Amino acid sequence: MANDDDAAAAAAATETTRDEESPTDHKTLLKSHALFQYILNTSVYPREAPWMKELRRITAKHPWGGMASTPDEVQLISMLLKLMNAKKAMEIGVFTGYSLLATALALPDDGQILALDINRQNYSLGLPVIQKAGVAHKIDFREGPAMPILDQLVSKEENKGTFDFVFVDADKDNYIHYHERILQLVRVGGVVAYDNTLWCGSVAPSPEDEPLPPEALVYTETMINLNRALAADPRIELSQLSIADGLTLCRRLY
Template sequence: MVEHKAQPGWVAVEEYLSTAVVLPDAALQHAVQSAVDAGMPPIEVAPNAGKLLKMLVQMSGARRVLEIGTLAGFSAIWMAEGLPDDGRLITCEYLPEHAKVARANVDMAGIGHKVDIRIGPALATLAALAEDPAQEQPFDFVFIDADKENDSNYLNWAIRLGRPGTVIVMDNVIWEGAILDTSMDEVNAPGIVGALEMMGKDPRIDATAIQTVGSKGWDGFAIARVV
């Protein structure tokens, strides 16, 4: 498994940007602390990335958001804040104990009425969404941040559950450079590489990827648009 290492300067810059520009509110700060208190891994997106998700939701005019990977609800809160009051975010979480923490956090943030947390394997949840007659409207925005082995499967479902113009963001696509040497992490890296290559070849989407550094180490995200 890859160890994510952060340089002190990267963390200092990120903290400065968070306090000077991003300004996460008390509910978001509580969500991060609640994950620590619950013994969850500290793998939520950084505040500047969360704010970017919120702004992408707003700029895309999204009304229906799908998230794959809830954890403690940090990114869900950001994205739900970017939705109109009658917007809807469905987020997939495998572990009931994580979903319980996330539910409390989104409710505390005052956006719980926009958020539907589905518990269970994400692939099963996505398949159920596709078969549910109540889910007639496609998703406008999809955020993928779950087990990397299934990144290509999640991407395929994001396209299928979207529409032309749907924005898809996939987190953790650099993985400390393991995309260049999958032997660095034979569990996660092949899944990431498979999804990146799918983004470059699949005619249903147009995509790019950005590498980043910060408290989460050397990583990045990909962004795609369904065509």
């Protein structure tokens, strides 16, 4: 039978504080916000590194804070990197660097991350925290459109098959174009993770769902086409997860 201390600990574990709220709280396909918050308060926030918490709070104050990956999704990616013993990663779409910091923390000290984003200003918000965490030396940040950089990498044989992991959370229209290039750069057995692949659940709406505003449907067809293409690609095996608003993991077979 639980004693008073156990009850107090349980209450503390599930307590929702205003401090933990963020613009990414809507990015879940769970049936209730309360269930999502339970996961965060029970399994994510208690184990969150102090630098991750600091950067999450900084990102929450950004006008576009909702673009950030959710804390539970970032926790999953961090564990996946460790399970893979990954040493070389790429992130396309960095924003303030919240998921990038998680990747840098998960890689060994001699790990490398190529980070691509069109906006250095947003990344500069998170850079002091990344430096404080002691992992800035693992990151090679390059500002600009990702496609020319990927084409440059693919043009050199020494780059092919050298990446263990790639996380894509950038311009959705280019996901399918990134895919062709990334598959040349990631090693056989390596993993590519595509974010937002269920796009707020709009790829398969239910009559019981509340109608989404038109602006929320802008990439619905894009994601439907991407999901169809990934499912038909014999070069990968995949798993589409309902974490956040959809995360598809693709493992290169050959």
